[in-house]
Amino acid sequence: MPWLSILMGVSVLGALGVTLVRNDKLAKQFTLGVSLVVLALAIAMAVGFNPNGDKFQFVEKYVWIRSFGVHYAVGVDGIALVLILLSVVLVPIVVLASWHDAEAGKRSVRTYFSLLLVLEAMMIGVFAATDVFLFYVFFEAMLIPMYFMIGSYGGAQRSYAAVKFLLYSLFGGLLMLVAVIALYSIADKHTFMFSDLIGTIQDVNTQKWLFLGFFIAFAIKAPLWPFHTWLPDAAAQAPAGAAVLLVGVLDKVGTYGMLRFCLELFPDAAKYFTPLVITLSVIGIVYGAIVAIGQTDMKRLIAYTSVSHFGFIAMGVFAMTTNAGAGATLYMVNHGFSTGALFLIAGFLIHRRGSQYIADYGGVQKVAPVLAGTFLVAGLSSLSLPGLSTFVSEFMVLVGTYQRYLVPAIIATTGVVLAAIYVLWMYQRTMNGPTAESVKKLPDLSVREKWVIAPLLALLLVFGFYPKPLLDMIHPAVKSTLTTVQVSDPAAVVPVAKEAQ
Amino acid sequence: MGESITFWVLAVVSVAAALGLVFSRRAVYSALMLGVVMFSLAVLYAVQDAPFLAAVQIIVYTGAVMMLFLFVLMLVGVDSSDSLVETIRGQRFWAIVAGLGFAVLLGLGIGNAALTAPVGLADANAGGNVPALAALIFTRHVFAFEVTSALLITAALGAMVLAHRERTEPKPTQKDLSRARFVLFGQTGKNPAPLPGPGTYAQHNAIDMPAMLPDGTVSPLSVNRVVARYEASEGKLAPEVERILQEETVSERANGNGARPHGEEDGE
């Protein structure tokens, strides 16, 4: 059963269908329907996935460009499947959340929702692609719908933010293109198939250059420290729904790319550059958190927190231990839920009051307790409170990194304290204290909005207490990645009997 | 020996003419200078065993192309002398530098090119220059030749298209003109009737005699300014015509400069 092509096909057809529907309300319902169908199909696929089976499952391979050996090859391993599930879960929630977001501007609502579905198709495609060329095509194609969503439906300086986002990613994409072509020609196996290209580059120097080509593109995409300035602008100007997908899924492509392509294709270069990447990500963690504390605009603050979270993910990926790798992958999923919830609730708040500045709020807890409550839970998930899923992934990343690199792990753990500061300070300035005049008549969450937030918080809680199902999917994939990178976990100082584990 | 003499004479003439072409104030003089250059070149061609080219140079190039230049010069205003003050900053300086540089470079290049003695066209022009040329053109270069014919046709067509002006409003009919004259008469009081032709006056039909009005005074309209000016310069101007001219210049100065003197060069 060509599951992946069906998934992508349904969402693309859905996108086309939406443009034909005349009145807006019907279009929105149609989009919601399509995204739910895609969700159902994805869950059916996930059920069929056998964690201990072979590495890539649901594989489809058709020749696309014969002369270059480019295939439309899709296949899913544990990591990709989990990320596809994340995007497929997020899209219906985002559709439901941005029910009224697209109406403000003059642009038509139907285009917004068809862009959303096109974006969904590409998200699935980018994670499912097992052909480097196909991956690159999706990697670049994703930018276009997001560019239009930010550019025509965003806030005040939306065009500046959209252009900056596009140029930044395209610059990265360019470097990657060079690396892809170089990889193709040096390996000269006349194929772009990922599985065939593993281990073809022997000489370490070329590996280093190709690694840099790929890495910089992914570092820009998942904003690592010096390349992150586009994210706050893009996330702050984008409509809440688009911001969730941008931060929740699009940026994950960067870290996924690092885990999949940078590590497996160029193992020696990855080991050579690990200290650099770990320092960058640790700086990112602390720097992102500190700058987040100093923000006055709510959405920018959340965006900077994501910069800090991505620091964790990148550190986990390059710590190269099973715990860290599995933790990083789980972190990508959890971060999607937790920052998604945070962005959506902030979006509801901003949609009600109209201003993004934290100073314009105060004492909302008295007026809208449910909104404040969900905002608090989302905030707590962002500062990775134990009992919520983000804690599990953060703990695994930190433990995994600690096994190999002590000092970065310790500095990264300070990020946990900084996280508490920026979340609680934002919560206090907006929700606690005397109710500000402007916020007196703020309505509480409507039923629709409750339906948006409930699943996210439920997922955070469920995977907080019982992350086993996800981890069982991720572990084999991460173990096989690390074996291709020929790296083994550091042994325990005092090995303890397994049963005591 | 004759050849070097002709060469040196013509070389000096052509270079002088070229400099004259570039630095003469009046466009017509430049045109003539160019003509001189072409003539000297034609002679040089002839000296270099290219009689056909010399003929073509004179007939086609100097004859037709130069005349075209003069023709356009006349259209555009033959005496439009443009001032030699340079408007673009640094243009003249760089032009001179580039020119000198170019000349020096070519000179150097040609100088140290080790040229053997000229093979001469004796055997090439064996059956006469024109047949040899014709053979060459119509065998090896026939394709180029046909293309140039197409080129010339398009050039002619192009010139016609460029110079053609579409009439934007309908051709004024005679009724329109007469109505315009009476409207002008209403506005300015200018006599709608045409001016009396020369020489149809009471006593003499000579051109320089002014027509008489019914009340015996001289009609200022019938005085021909150019002729009057010529007679004034000769001192043979009739007293009453002179009086009319005085009155006219006084009234003219009183209400602004009125009609411009004939021949004022437009533009510039």
Next chain:
Amino acid sequence: MEPAEIIQHSGGVIGASWLMIALPLLGAAILLLGGRRTDRFGHLLGVAMSVAAFVVAALAFFQLLGFAPGERRRGVSLYDLIPGITKIGLLVDPLSISFCLLITFVGSLIHIYSIGYMAHDPARRRFFAYLNLFVAAMLLLVLADNYLGLYVGWEGVGLASYLLIGFWQHKPSAATAAKKAFIVNRVGDFGLAIGIFTIFATFHSVSYAGVADGIAKGGSIPFTAIGLLLLLGACGKSAQLPLQSWLLDAMEGPTPVSALIHAATMVTAGVYLVVRSGPIFQATDTAQLVVTIVGVATLLAGAIIGTAKDDIKKALAGSTMSQIGYMMLAAGIGPAGYAFAIAHLITHGFFKADMFLGAGSVMHAMNDEVDMRKYGGLRKLMPITFVTFFIGYLAIIGFPLLSGYFTKDGIIETAVEHNAILGWLAVLGAGITGFYMSRLVFMTFFGKKRWEADAHPHESPAVMTWPLIILSVGAVVLGAFLVLGNRFMIFLAPAVGRPEELPSFAPFSPTGLVTLALVAVGAGFAWVRYGSAEVPAVAPRGSFLTTFARRDLYGDALNEALFMRPGQWLTRLAVFFDNRGIDGLVNSLAALIGGTSGRMRKVQTGFVRSYALSIFVGAAVLVGAWFVVGNL
């Protein structure tokens, strides 16, 4: 004697001991998600869940007593939390069950008390939800069989304290206090987290059994590092010296909260951690020494702060801090001190909660006035509160035969025996405790009325006084019951081990006599200052020492200067650097490209002749280059 082996167990109440955590958690969930509909029966559900948890704990306790002392460590495995790192399970052994009893018993009493205290608060349902959440988290903390489970409970308790301190969210001071508590706890958790990482890195397991097994195997284990890190976590949670600033601000929360969380249970979590990781601490003398030093330092600091505070709750908070200092001191001594530490912890839980609730009922009567200078002469008007408070007072200063006397003197004796300097400092602390506690009692209940105009105190309703009575009974009886005949030490032995020869309790030992004397001196001095003399309604300008104490030994000022202000400065710098620095670089790059293209445009002047010139110069250069190349 070393702690016993953990026996996997599934039957009976112990097998269902996860109910203890699940019930309050369920209660909290129902109350939070229920919303308005649960307002009517909200508080009753809360109390019911807490009492149910107590019943389960009691049954598990009795089932545990049924086993032979050697096999009283029962492990109940639940499920695989994080594959590859740890399974989650519960460890029911004498140590954890005594904690569970304390938490659920005192917790239930406080739940009952809060029905009265929060009777007219609109958001009562939310209050009981948070209380249940706290009880659940605390039980998870003490019952978990591995450090990760402990950490989850640890932060869960931190969250509950954040929610409860900031319960009256509209008050900015409460909100800030809550945030401060959470962040300072987070700093402590940072240390604990790194400790757990080190444990995992060393043993590849975080369960207590695994750690004990690893230590038994031996090898280069960084004991001191782990010990100090765990201590940092304990200090954060138990408000010991470096991280003690949040406890006094935590008094912003409603009084039952202060009683339950900031007196009886949460703040003792640090002591539990130190005792539970006994094997680690016993292997490193330096870490143990640091624990004792921190204990004594906090002991003295808390006492000094207690003397200067006029706010009754802040004074009690100061005394809590110092009493936990005692427990830390005892826990730092090693197996000899563990029993005394936990015993003192339990008795302290009773009489401190009793005093806090007493203070609560006083405040309730004096319409929420907290300044003791506005009290005075309440003894006759609130007899039950006065009697129960007085019993608690006698217990805490170590009046002979009351519970405080047995447990605190036990600690002092073992401390003196272990390390003379620390011991005598502890004795000095006992003296100061005598002073400030008596000052508190005399100012509140004795002397003349200094009430506000509209204050007309009356005795609190039965639902509030009954818990006071029960707690005061516990305060009287419990000490003797636990310490006499070393009953508690033997009971705890399988969980934490005990010294070879059992200490014999000598009622009138030299140190005991000296402590009593000092306490009497303190009390007398307090009677002279506050009991008989006229207490000024407005706080007099104190000497340097009093302001030093009033400003919490400048703890907050230090934090602000060292962390807060540089932190804000760093944030502003980082934001500036981000906007100007990196963003500036990116934007200036764009501007550069824009600028150069702007200038490049000027080359097209529009004049045909300048184009001709550029062609000509180009040609000249070309020919020149051609020659140069030609001649090479």
Next chain:
Amino acid sequence: MTTHYLVLSALLFAIGGVGVLVRRNAIVVFMCVELMLNACNLAFVTFARQNGNLDGQVIAFFVMIVAAAEVVIGLAIIVTIFRTRRSASVDDASLLKY
């Protein structure tokens, strides 16, 4: 002898070049271009003689044809510009700029 001719043609070419750059009247500029073309013709003819085959002359012949066509178009353009702008100065037609 041929070098003399070549130097002359170079000189004429350079003078024509300078004329194009310096003069502002469109027609004079055009004449200078013609002058440059003639200089090239001279060089061609000289080389024809130098190398002994008539190709040089054929090329010169074609150059003349092209020059004629060019003059026709050039002057037509100058006339149209003059008609619209009443001036034949090259610098006036400078609207097509930054």
